[in-house]
Amino acid sequence: MSRAGLEIKKVQPATAWASVLQIAVTEVFEMMVGTRVLPLEQSEVPVSSEVTAMVGLAGKLCGALSLRCSAHTAVQIAGRMMPDALPDNGNPSQVFDAMGEICNMVAGNFKAKIACLAEGCLLSVPTVISGGDYRTHTLVDSETVEIQVRFEGSPISVALDVQS
Amino acid sequence: MKKINVLIVDDSSVMRKIVERSLRQANLEIAEVLEAGNGAEALAVLKARPVDLILSDINMPVMDGIEFVRQFSGQSTQKIPIVMVTTEGSESRVVEALGCGARAYIRKPFTPDQIRERVAPLVEVMT
Numbered sequence: 319m320s321r322a323g324l325e326i327k328k329v330q331p332a333t334a335w336a337s338v339l340q341i342a343v344t345e346v347f348e349m350m351v352g353t354r355v356l357p358l359e360q361s362e363v364p365v366s367s368e369v370t371a372m373v374g375l376a377g378k379l380c381g382a383l384s385l386r387c388s389a390h391t392a393v394q395i396a397g398r399m400m401p402d403a404l405p406d407n408g409n410p411s412q413v414f415d416a417m418g419e420i421c422n423m424v425a426g427n428f429k430a431k432i433a434c435l436a437e438g439c440l441l442s443v444p445t446v447i448s449g450g451d452y453r454t455h456t457l458v459d460s461e462t463v464e465i466q467v468r469f470e471g472s473p474i475s476v477a478l479d480v481q482s
Numbered sequence: 483m484k485k486i487n488v489l490i491v492d493d494s495s496v497m498r499k500i501v502e503r504s505l506r507q508a509n510l511e512i513a514e515v516l517e518a519g520n521g522a523e524a525l526a527v528l529k530a531r532p533v534d535l536i537l538s539d540i541n542m543p544v545m546d547g548i549e550f551v552r553q554f555s556g557q558s559t560q561k562i563p564i565v566m567v568t569t570e571g572s573e574s575r576v577v578e579a580l581g582c583g584a585r586a587y588i589r590k591p592f593t594p595d596q597i598r599e600r601v602a603p604l605v606e607v608m609t
Contacts (some may be wrong), residue, residue, distance in 0.1 A: 349591035350500065400499050415496045423590045426569025430589065437572045443493070443541060 319468060329378045329434050331480050336361055337420045342428040343476050346420060351398045356467040358473055367450035368392070369413070371421035373460040374442035379435055381424040381460065385417065389448070391472040392417050410448070418444030424476060425455040458482065485599040486534035486605060487608075492567070493542040495553035496554065496588075501567055509600035510512070510605060521550025528554065532563060535605060538584075540568040540575065545563055548578055555583030563604040 340357055365471045366388035370464070373383050396416035422444045429435045456479060464477040488505060498517050505512060514529055518524035522545040524538065536554075540547035551564055561583040568575075571589040571604045579587060586600040 346591045349593055396496065399496055401505075402499075412496060415494050419494045419497050422569055426571065426589070427591060430571045436576055441541065441569060443543065 326450065329432075330482065331461050331463050331478070335432070335478070338431050339428055339463055339476060339478060340465050340467075342431060343424050343465065346423045346427055347467075347469065348401055349359075350420065350423060351395055351400055353469060354473070355467040355469050358468050360466065363473070365473045366391075367452065368448065369417055370447040370450075370452075371414075371417040371423040372445045372447070373418075373421050374398075375425065375429070376442070377439040379429075379439045379480060381478060383421060383428070383476070383478050384454075385421040385424065385476050387417075387469070387474040388472060391469060391474060394470060394472075395420065395443055414446040414448065418446050428478070454479075456481070485511045487514045487516065487532065489514055489516045489518065489524060489527060489531075489533040489536045491521065491536065491538035491542070491547065493501045493519050493539065495519075497539070504592065504594045504597045505537075505601070507594035508601065510598070510601065521547060522577030524550055525553060525557075528558070528561070532560075536562055536564040537567050537588075537601075538564060540566060540570045540579065548575075548582055551579060551582040551584050565601055566606070572579065 344355055347353050365386055367386045368389040369387055369392040371385045375381050392413050396406040399416050425441050459482040460479050461482060462477055462479050464475060466473050466475050468471055490501050492498050502515050516527055518527050518532060520542040538547040538550060547566060547584060564583060565586040566579045566584050567588045569590045576587050585604055588596055588600050
């Protein structure tokens, strides 16, 4: 991307980014959800997209970080974050709020661990999609770094899509 | 230690609850917690209610945290400590926030211990 007087050199994913993303996710869940998540090589069943939280990144890295899980898992996550405030059946707006914040923190934590991204890469406000019957299409070539973790027995997918 | 009134500014109601819980887990003596969803709401709250401590996010709609700190520091003669609590951890943003009047900066995710380390000294000075 370039504009008169402004040039931003884009950063492309490195082979270590999957490990960094894993650490970023683990830290966020331990500190803010109070739960240890375990890495999954590959989920035995496809990861549900009933709830998807996304945060855009712009600047040195252009793309999006998404976090997908089942609706039940999303309610569990929100319940752990707000044990005194969330009804057992899950207030949808608070569940989406919680998922958006988790995704936001994972993105920020990941970005902070990559030296070249700490400066010059901004995050958007989160977006949360409910309902799993969708597909995303990027209009430019992109590369994906994806990990899966197990949260209380259920799989969660965290993917970083980076525009080439 | 005197009990303090705290204003928490974040567009996420979930995060506001988490910050409040972390403050209590950090053994801070809290009388009342006020909340605002953005900087503009926070300025309106502060016109009506006195507080002893403010914790604010940066990335918020309507008015972000940096602008909120800039406007509040410019308007108010009160020396209320403002602590930024945010995912934005870049050095430039930290410098910008501190330059506008914030007294400390905590990056999300955080632990109650980190809250205590940053906030307790500011509260002890006041009380």
